[in-house]
Amino acid sequence: MAIALVDANNFYVSCERVFRPNLEGRPVVVLSNNDGCVVARSAEVKAMGVAMGTPWFQLQKLAKREGIIALSSNYTLYADMSNRMMGILSSFSPIQEVYSIDECFLDLRGFAQDQLSSMGQAAREKVRQWVGLPVGVGIAATKTLAKLANHVAKKMPEYAGVCVWDDLPAGDQQRLLQQLPVSEVWGVGRQWTARLQETGIQTVWDLRHADPALMRKRFSILMERCIRELRGEPCIAMVEIPPPRQEIQSSRSFGHPITSVDELGEAISLYTVRAVDTLRRQGSVAGALRVFIHTSLFQAHLPQYHATRTIALNHPSQDTRVFLQAGRVALADMYRPGFVYAKAGVHLLEITSVDTLQANLFLSAEDNARALQLMTTMDQVNVRFGRGTLQPGVAGLQDPRGWAMKCGNKSPAYTTRWAELARAKLG
């Protein structure tokens, strides 16, 4: 039994560097929406001690002094690069789980132990040559150990990007586990780290030797699973085909704070359109819409207001108009004047497959058919001419909208838009 975890180094930064090789060797960060926080850091930036999630405005001085280059995030580009990388990696195993935009698990059962290391090297080189991305490979008996091995492969130069856990002598394994802080374990976050430390569990080694039953009582079944996985007992299965989403969200912080109900309504309508779009693309219907609006937590001197409303539909639907109406009801109910709003969003809940949808008793068959026809036509136009070409007018017609996000340093969609391909400067 062996599982590989392959993931890209500084994925977003590496994607940008593929098309702008002059960024190689220079300190680069990629920023979140609204150019708010740092979401990817090149090795040079990590070495300066810049933490993930640092607000960009706090880095101005350092950036100027050190010449840090900041780029707005370009998710279209990253998604396309990710697809290419995943396609290549899928050739190394019949069973692949794409776990996130920049990492996947490969099931390597059936391969001899002495082949694993060279397979890892081969995967690494192929991705590097074919899409230009640097990746690290960790191979072990469980997903949790593969994650740790991957960490070792990346952090310790002597492993050269590939670490096969079971090839290591027991003494080396023990030494590594005793060196690694427990916070490195997949599934152990900040809260758990603090609680573990209180009970004297500091390193991965300590956690591995904790009593699973007792730890389950103190934390939850997830902690027990964690410990067992660290001992080499697989508890987390491979998921080849991602199940349909149980919840679909769309939310954004505003580029500029807004106060009027009209602007909030536009924003909520746009998020609703996007979310229901995603819903239809996965062939689902949703039974409820949740809408939230809130002021900025970081503006403590201003009056704060957080509100959420959940609207249950009479029948599960995938008709954008139904959700837009529900959104209007929700907003009218919770909007309060006099606040400066910083963020809004919607969630689609109670999602089920469209196949399970029972005939709507309160709409005629013709009405149902017409609604479906309308949505299908809108989707087709948007696929052909680009997202947002055709959409309900309530989502705002100005472009860019006053409240839309800031993204001052976005790179072109090199790989997915002909018009922007021309601007790519190779070399």
Added chain:
DNA sequence: TCTGGGGTCCTAGGACCC
């Protein structure tokens, strides 16, 4: 001045029922 977005899973606790 300026602090992201989209997910999943688990547990506790309340409501309700028998």
Added chain:
DNA sequence: TCTGGGGTCCTAGGACCC
């Protein structure tokens, strides 16, 4: 006066992930 216990379902909140 004495005031059970177990099951299910739902939701909110908290933890985690990238």
